[in-house]
Amino acid sequence: MLELKKNYSELAPTERVLLGAGPSGVDPRVLRAMSTPLLGHLDPEFIGIMNDTRDLLRYVFQTENLLTLPMSGTGSSGMDTVLSNLLEPGDKAIVAVCGVFGERMVDIAGRTGAEVKVINGEWGRIIETEQVEAAFNEMPDAKVFAFVHAETSTGILQPVEDIVRIAHEHGALVAMDCVTSLGGAPVLLDEWGIDAAYSGTQKCISCPPGLSPISMNAKAQEALHNRKTKVPSWYLDLTMIERYWGQERFYHHTAPISMVYALREALRIIAEEGLEARWARHELNAEAFAAGCEAMGLKPFAQEGYRLPSLVTLWIPEGVQDAAVRQHLLKEFNLEISGGLGPVKGQIWRVGLMGSNSTRKNIMFALTALCSALNAQGFKASASAALEAATAVYDAAGK
């Protein structure tokens, strides 16, 4: 017998304020619901809980799509699911890229055997309508057009209307990544005509990571049912999973019971607040935080007019060490913010103001902590200027 070489002590992590790119903080109600003793996954009571969760997801997605459910994996499993269920060898797809998650879509779409045309956008800027038009001119018979609504690597919120119209004029299905927008910024699947979308639970939903809400309309479902080949991954095969979450309750896999409990509670909290109030809260707090950052001399990274209310991105000032600042925040303040990914690694910070973490208290705390870390690096930032600027935003909004 192989024996353990040490003792493993009781779990006792430090309490952090999670203002990174996700996971975000979780309401104690969600943690409590998650720790409820388990039902069996085919228990009639659990089926009721699945139905509630599906209904609440439809509200958050603003859709009546039948096929709306949480995939039993983290956010990226939803991306994999949507693309690998809609595409197969012989298909064509156009993918818009202006950050890491667009790039990931290209990787996944390529694995399906589909021919993939990439729209190369600029990091920190939106995809322009003309770029989408040009791509469809070169590939008019694309089956799927995929884009990222909220690019977590750059802090960009992509305008939707025009690019969806172009894709639909060419008969393409539109697949949208809303991992960092769902529950924090308007996501209106039916009104916008989005055919397929996926998200994650650990951003603006303020639920632990582990599930990926997805939704597909009837047109996307038809494409799914008309596949010539099996979906490559059994685990992510929606042709089977739709039967597990649908009327049939056909056994596929054991649902992650506790995570579904948590998601249901997180969605109830969203319903209590109301989506519109929640979007306004995210908007206001992001504005106040950005004003505070600019007042202390930091420059926003994302293109003006298209900035996410759930994730503020900032250029790291010259002469300031990325890692040293984030370590200062973590060690002195137990505050997590995120660094940049890919080509902007070491050049930007990403500050998530998501879900239950998007509060005036956190804004003021983060501004103070950031000033302290910058000052320690020799960058002169005034905490009082930052707090005044943020306060002015709240005052102007009458909050």
Next chain:
Amino acid sequence: MLELKKNYSELAPTERVLLGAGPSGVDPRVLRAMSTPLLGHLDPEFIGIMNDTRDLLRYVFQTENLLTLPMSGTGSSGMDTVLSNLLEPGDKAIVAVCGVFGERMVDIAGRTGAEVKVINGEWGRIIETEQVEAAFNEMPDAKVFAFVHAETSTGILQPVEDIVRIAHEHGALVAMDCVTSLGGAPVLLDEWGIDAAYSGTQKCISCPPGLSPISMNAKAQEALHNRKTKVPSWYLDLTMIERYWGQERFYHHTAPISMVYALREALRIIAEEGLEARWARHELNAEAFAAGCEAMGLKPFAQEGYRLPSLVTLWIPEGVQDAAVRQHLLKEFNLEISGGLGPVKGQIWRVGLMGSNSTRKNIMFALTALCSALNAQGFKASASAALEAATAVYDAAGK
């Protein structure tokens, strides 16, 4: 705006005793650990927790395999991961089938584009050595031989030694499903020479569903690294995930933090009990339960000598309604047991005695409840005979 049509009340499920095929009951310590406020998935403290979890998994798998980690999906994601990472178009595989989960392996192996040879075993019986020999005679160049150690659909525990030897004589990698045995019956990856294995958290580990522990030895990792094609599913691609759980900490997806907390605690509880004591406990309680069932006139379904200590399967007596009995147990006793799957649906029951649920108290309770349900169906079962027979087993063991 689409509005919700009803209120969703606070989560308040009935408290059940889960003696079905999984999920099993969960120790309150695990629920408490799971509900600990979250760390970020790249927090140095979380990386320590990932390392602990990996070390504890190695102990439970009895392996020193570097590539040992929990996949971020439920048990079936582990099956998909192991097979779709080891197989690609042009490869050959032999899969042994004597139940639902062997059939699922065939489905998954087929999706990889590999040529699959199926060993058709009998439901409720083991795969015989001669069947494996015959398959390798017909397909001597199989790259992978896959089998189910503990067939959850029939209650069979497959002997391992001879079939592994045959596969290795032919140079095949051995992939083993130990979803219902890990933590409840001996699973000795290194001693048995298993090249790749996967399990689930929600059976004998007594942790909520949501993670799938997997382990691969150096030979299997080499096969992974020598692939000519990309793994079809990005989400399940071990060539990337091994870098996230390895030294590099290369970001792949956001780990399901709370589930990792839960798994670490469940594994700590196993380490405190000790694997050998845990296996003995499962063995004794299964023996007592089976003796009680036979004393009340029920016949075991699984082949004698090869019965799982974590899942007892029973023929449903003639004239007794499957659904009525299970409803009686659920309604009158809040006790869940499982029915049969596939060809034995309506013909057998499956009673899980897994992890923290494998207790003398539960055995006595389940025997009593089952007698009551059978009597309600007009099948005369004596509770006192059942309890005496079970008690005799404990007495003989000096417990």
